[in-house]
Amino acid sequence: MEKGRMEAVKLHHIFKSYDKGRVVAVNDVSFSVDEGELFGLIGPDGAGKTSVFRILTTLLLADQGTASVVGLDVIKDYKAIRNLVGYMPGKFSLYQDLTVLENLRFFATVFGTNIQQNYGLIKDIYEQIKPFNHRRAGKLSGGMKQKLALCCALIHKPKVLLLDEPTTGVDVVSRREFWDMLKALKQQGITILVSTPYMDEAILCDRIALIQQGKILSVDPPADIIKRYPTKLYAAKSADIYRLLKDYRQNEAIESSYAFGEYIHVTLRYPERDGLSTLQDLATNLGHRDIIVKEIKPGIEDSFIRLMERIEFTGRVE
Numbered sequence: 538m539e540k541g542r543m544e545a546v547k548l549h550h551i552f553k554s555y556d557k558g559r560v561v562a563v564n565d566v567s568f569s570v571d572e573g574e575l576f577g578l579i580g581p582d583g584a585g586k587t588s589v590f591r592i593l594t595t596l597l598l599a600d601q602g603t604a605s606v607v608g609l610d611v612i613k614d615y616k617a618i619r620n621l622v623g624y625m626p627g628k629f630s631l632y633q634d635l636t637v638l639e640n641l642r643f644f645a646t647v648f649g650t651n652i653q654q655n656y657g658l659i660k661d662i663y664e665q666i667k668p669f670n671h672r673r674a675g676k677l678s679g680g681m682k683q684k685l686a687l688c689c690a691l692i693h694k695p696k697v698l699l700l701d702e703p704t705t706g707v708d709v710v711s712r713r714e715f716w717d718m719l720k721a722l723k724q725q726g727i728t729i730l731v732s733t734p735y736m737d738e739a740i741l742c743d744r745i746a747l748i749q750q751g752k753i754l755s756v757d758p759p760a761d762i763i764k765r766y767p768t769k770l771y772a773a774k775s776a777d778i779y780r781l782l783k784d785y786r787q788n789e790a791i792e793s794s795y796a797f798g799e800y801i802h803v804t805l806r807y808p809e810r811d812g813l814s815t816l817q818d819l820a821t822n823l824g825h826r827d828i829i830v831k832e833i834k835p836g837i838e839d840s841f842i843r844l845m846e847r848i849e850f851t852g853r854v855e
């Protein structure tokens with residue numbers, strides 16, 4: 538952390554299990570979010586993201602560990618935290634039978650404020666949904682619902698925004714617009730912790746924590762995670778890409794291979810070998826046609842897939 542910067546969110550060795558310990562949802566999670574940071578919690582379904590958010594919003598008690606938001610303890614200071622945090626839960630949180638305006642007024646009243654008082658903060662977002670002021674929330678499109686939920690989470694001018702998968706199930710254009718809004722909010726000094734299963738969104742964060750099976754695999758700026766990719770990565774395809782994937786998977790020279798768009802991404806067990814000819818020859822010898830093999834730069838998805846494979850293979854974070 539930079540000198541003089543405050544940690545807006547902090548988790549210290551947090552554990553949470555369900556079903557009398559049978560499901561370990563959060564397994565020794567520690568990370569912190571600096572004040573003013575746009576921080577992503579990235580992981581697949583069931584990784585433990587929602588449990589982390591519920592602990593931070595004081596709705597769920599951790600089994601072990603401590604957590605704080607703007608320096609306040611989630612257990613001792615839970616009431617104060619609720620006033621300082623804006624929370625957008627993963628599942629649609631608004632009242633479906635209330636209109637856009639009624640939802641906003643409701644959330645403002647709960648926090649002892651009104652729409653006018655903090656209008657500056659929600660203005661840009663709210664103006665996009667204002668034409669639908671009298672439409673019931675349940676009748677809005679996914680993107681509109683998401684904007685309304687963000688307005689409601691902002692209505693009391695929180696210091697920290699906790700957004701649990703705000704873009705899941707929303708179309709690509711709305712997702713992009715939503716991230717533009719987050720950037721604008723960050724510029725106004727609001728700290729944002731946001732979870733997402735989408736890797737293309739991970740890259741838009743200042744730093745990301747990758748979470749899998751309740752464990753944090755890494756916490757870094759996305760560019761650093763990509764830079765640390767430890768080996769050469771190849772993209773390959775042929776006329777029969779499904780058979781090629783199967784063939785590569787059965788070959789002992791191949792370390793890892795997975796479908797990625799119209800290509801297969803491949804790493805080799807013996808990186809000192811000439812990867813291009815190894816992959817090309819393998820495919821040719823098995824009768825493939827229209828073979829293309831090239832070396833490529835890894836993206837954040839490749840880095841995450843690699844980190845996930847490590848944990849599944851060894852059962853621990855390396």
Ligand SMILES: Nc1ncnc2c1ncn2[C@@H]1O[C@H](COP(=O)(O)OP(=O)(O)OP(=O)(O)O)[C@@H](O)[C@H]1O
Pocket residue numbers: 555556560561562580581582583584585586587588589627702
């Ligand atoms: N109340 C509960 N009782 C039992 N198991 C639970 C409960 N809540 C969550 N779990 C389990 O804990 C694990 C982590 O769930 P959590 O909802 O925190 O993850 P997530 O990353 O938010 O995933 P999702 O996006 O699917 O909600 C999952 O295996 C889930 O099935």
